Amino acid sequence: MNRRELVKAGVMVGAAGLVGPRVLAEGDAPMATTKHGLVRGYWSRIAGAPGTYAGKVAAFKGIPYGMDTRLTRFAAPKEPVRWTEPKSCVEWAARAPQTVGARPEYESAKAREAAEARPGYHLPADEGPQSEDCLHVNVWTPGLRGHKKRPVMFYIHGGAFANGTANAALYDGTRLARRGDVVVVTVNHRLNSFGYGYFAELLPGMGFEDSGNAGQLDLVLALRWVRENIAEFGGDAERVMIFGQSGGGAKCATLMAQPPAKGLFHRVLSMSGQQVVGVQPGHATARAQVLLKKLGLDAAKPEVAAKGLRSATMEAIQQATHGAGYFGPVKDGRSLPVDPFEPTDPQQSVDVPMVLGNTHDETRVLIGGGNPALFDLTWETLPAALEKGAPFLKSPTVSLPVDQVIAKYREWNPGYSASDVFFAVTTDSRSWRGEVIEADQRARDVKAQPxxxxxQLNWKSGVDGGKWGAPHTLDIPLAFDNCGASPGMVGNSPADQARAQKMADIVSPMYIAFARTGNPNVKELPEWPAFSLEKRATMILDLPPRVEDDPRGRERRYLGQVPYVQPGS
Known part of the structure; x- marks a missing residue:
């Protein structure tokens, strides 16, 4: 991209002067030498920002860390082939194939603009074409090379294990890198059946031994890329924090139990994403069998089926994946030999500092985002809604009667409406339970506990007058300090933006401090004790922030009567 093209590509995002990572044409483009060849990036700066954000950031989008996975389909990834000419890394590269029908596609700038303009809580639109050639990292750094070694913040996107990408304005690392003097890395990797379809037992000896965790092994390869290359980008390979939201947090938890990942990261921060156990091989095999059948392949003819898997089009596999069931990391006895947090925390990671976070109102977006009627429930319609929407109140051995659950929550929260009770019950029983289990496991280990x-994020989004509360995903723009790029998440009015920035000015420094030191305590927060079973100290992120011991303790004890079942396992 030449100087004229850089100027033409310059953009500002969000409220005037507040965020605006923009492409700058001044000076020569930043160049970095990676193990596989030279990469050319661009300069990014916060428009009109003083003090904290002064100065430009070197940005690189779409650096290959692995070869086209079309060539390693359903197998462990391989390093990319070296390139000889400088590779231009100034635009989002391809994202992984998505699950058909799971989220909208935006095929034009006009469609993306329409998505951003629509009312209601929403994330910025994903960008980049879909392709199996999806193993790329994006890097933002305040300075290349030199003697300074900055902490590395390695972000893994959400979307469960099925969808999502790092290619969005929400994850632009310009502000975070400049604010914290850190190196920000975001990553794309294989998803759904491409990353977690388990064919090892159906097609033994056919080269699919690692198929159930190929997506996780992509992340391992990306972390190895960081270890081998990040010094060139001004980063410290011995201070790597992995953090992720939702499915990204679950991927972090899984990496904590994977021997190939040991030593590649040094802090973990999980945002509303837990993975207590892996998928059992029998369940994973049954789903793979469904996928084979939908592709017209027969496991009884392993050589033919293997050839068919490798030769099928990406689109055919996407169609077959739709409706075949859940695809997630498999306890395969190889790269995931144990469950991440059951029955104990992963022993290989007990000495790795960890922060676990959840939002107060996870399901207002997770469930309510696709069903507006749930915001208008009555006490008469609430029981049926919970019977359908709260399956985690039941197990083969213990079940909590819905009428009793409603009575308990009304007693504990007399000001709640019927919809408030629905979202509280579904948040506590579905999204929060995994975090409770992981935190408890860590607290029981003398090495992990301190x-x-x-x-817990209690701060409420300003979108739709606060209707969404503190929903799933709300901590992302606060952590990345990208409120202006996320009006559909935090609110678009000047008052909403100013209020959100106050919250980001608390949350983002905490994330940065944890990456730098392995301790999240900062001057913007009151003293934050380590979590223990005796006090269960929890930082309540709000304006102002505060520490509470065992928030939602009654709910924890009550819902804890029902054995927890990891979704999809």
């Missing part, structure tokens, strides 16, 4: 902290 290195574990828990937060």
């Amino acid at each position: 290195r574990t902290w828990v937060y």
Whole structure:
């Protein structure tokens, strides 16, 4: 991209002067030498920002860390082939194939603009074409090379294990890198059946031994890329924090139990994403069998089926994946030999500092985002809604009667409406339980306990007059300090933006401090004790922030009567 093209590509995002990572044409483009060849990036700066954000950031989008996975389909990834000419890394590269029908596609700038303009809580639109050639990292750094070694913040996107990408304005690392003097890395990797379809037992000896965790092994390869290359980008390979939201947090938890990942990261921060156990091989095999059948392949003819899997089009596999069931990391006895947090925390990671966080109102977006009627429930319609929407109140051995659950929550929260009770019950029983289990496991280990902290985001989004509360995903723009790029998440009015920025000015420094030191305590917060079973100290992220011992303790004890079942396992 030449100087004229850089100027033409310059953009500002969000409220005037507040965020605006923009492409700059001044000076020569930043160049970095990676193990596989030279990469050319661009300069990014916060428009009109003083003090904290002064100065430009070197940005690189779409650096290959692995070869086209079309060539390693359903197998462990391989390093990319070296290139000889400088590779231009100034635009989003391809994202992984998505699950058909799971989220909208935006095929034009006009469609993306329409998505951003629509009312209601929403994330910025994903960008980039879909392709199996999806193993790329994006890097933002305040300075290349030199003697300074900055902490590395390695972000893994959400979307469960099925969808999503790092290619969005929400994850632009310009502000975070400049604010914290850190190196920000975001990553794309294989998803759904491409990353987690388990064919090892159906097609033994056919080269699919690692198929159930190919997506996780992509992340391992990306972390190895960081270890081998990040010094060139001004980063410290011995201070790598992995953090992720929702499915990204679950991927972090899984990496904590994977021997190939040991030593590649040094702090973990999980945002509304837990993975207590892996998928059992029998269940994973049954789903793979469904996928084979939908592709017209027969496991009884392994050589033919293997050839068919490798030769099928990406689109055919996407169609077959739709409706075949859940695809997630498999306890395969190889790269995931144990469950991440059951029955104990992963022993290989007990000395790795960890922060676990959840939002107060996870399901207002997770469930309510696709069903507006849930915001208008009555006490008469609430029981049926919970019977359908709260399956985690039941197990083969213990079940909590819906009428009793409603009575308990009304007693504890007399000001709640019927919809408030629905979202509280579904948040506590579905989204929060996994965090409770992981934090408890860490607290029981004498090595892990003093290195574990828990937060709860109570700060409410300004979108739709506060209707969404503190929903799933709300901590992302606060952590990345990208409120202006996320009006559909935090609110678009000047008052909403100013209020959100106050919250980001608390949350983002905490994330940065944890990456730098392995301790999340900062001057913007009151003293934050490590989590223990005796007090269950939890940082309540709000304006102002505060520490509470065992928030939602009654709910924890009550819902804890029902054995927890990891979704999809």
